[in-house]
């Protein structure tokens with residue numbers, strides 16, 4: 001990785017002592033400067049304190065850039081709006097992995113690699129039988145992806161660039177099959193094998209929707225909507241699940257174990273589980289007349305109720321992905337001939353009322369990627385339990401890209417944060433008969 005520019009420095013001095021340190025300020029291509037604090041403790045005996053890492057750059061990266069105030073998202077410098085409009089998920093996957101858009105020959109080779117890795121080892125068919133049919137599909141994704149290292153033992157050779165590339169292809173290629181099979185298992189339908197004649201998005205829709213007893217009918221609008229949803233969810237710099245993948249990867253764990261850790265982190269309702277939670281929230285609100293009382297409940301701290309699909313650690317403006325998803329909502333509903341979607345109307349009224357309320361405006365809480373995605377996915381026939389697995393399907397490409405960047409970064413070392421200890425001071429053990 002070429003070194004970031006050493007722009008200037010920041011001096012930290014500890015009051016009432018002679019301790020002071022000058023820390024280099026590093027400047028990237030875009031975004032705020034960062035203070036390089038790697039020598040802070042050695043020179044002052046002080047750690048920094050940043051629970052949730054909201055003000056901390058954990059790594060140097062060239063993959064994705066977010067400007068939260070301006071509502072900007074770039075994949076390798078390309079605006080998400082242009083990629084969502086003009087590209088395809090597989091082309092975006094190539095871009096994220098390689099840093100440049102492919103030429104025709106490169107894209108043909110990449111597509112061939114992915115297409116030829118979509119099948120699972122036949123023994124995986126029996127793997128699902130260990131799960132209850134009503135298990136959440138994310139449980140299956142965690143288990144099955146983590147188990148992939150048992151079928152590809154060579155993947156532990158993470159210092160081998162070829163093995164890393166093959167693991168990346170296997171994960172990107174097989175995650176749609178695993179996700180579709182998790183659904184098929186939950187509804188007791190037979191697994192559908194991937195087809196090499198279909199695009200990445202259509203192949204997933206086929207494995208999810210098709211049954212052996214009927215001819216499968218392609219739907220170009222749903223294929224385009226699926227592909228766009230995958231593009232929008234592909235990567236998002238150092239979010240919680242990506243940071244989990246990087247932390248797991250920093251120990252030298254194999255890529256399948258690292259991606260399984262990312263899937264587990266994404267599952268939480270504060271992160272990738274929010275799309276499912278938005279649909280539950282809209283169902284609980286039920287009618288426009290209940291919106292204002294619900295908003296009042298959200299504003300009451302004691303309720304601990306959140307407006308799901310709203311707010312973001314980085315975006316303090318409209319999440320650009322939410323805008324694109326709102327537009328995609330109309331396209332999908334129109335294609336499906338759904339003239340009246342109460343959930344969409346309720347969501348838009350909820351957004352309107354929230355964005356007129358100072359509680360949300362003053363805290364810069366806007367719709368995020370999860371606010372509209374669930375409405376589209378529901379209209380496309382996905383059960384709410386499949387919303388987060390679909391997020392994981394798309395984000396697998398971002399996770400494996402970030403993992404590869406970390407492994408190839410000469411500066412990378414095992415992640416090991418420190419702490420502010422406020423527990424008991426040193427004390428001696430007392431026998432139980434001497435305790436009060």
Ligand code: SDX
Nearest residue numbers: 236239270271272274306307308309310311312313363368
């Ligand atoms: C994703 O990081 C990423 O990039 C994630 C993601 C990706 O692509 O990887 O973009 C995907 O995870 C999107 C976020 C999905 N989650 C939700 O929609 C769940 C609802 N949102 C909140 O839980 C919350 O907004 C978070 C978790 C997303 C962000 O949490 P923060 O950064 O800790 O929120 P904050 O501290 O900046 O909040 C500031 C204030 C607080 O109130 P005060 O203490 O100032 O009184 O806003 C309040 C918060 O309580 N607040 C909300 C709220 N989100 C923040 N109040 C009501 N409803 C909300 N949704």
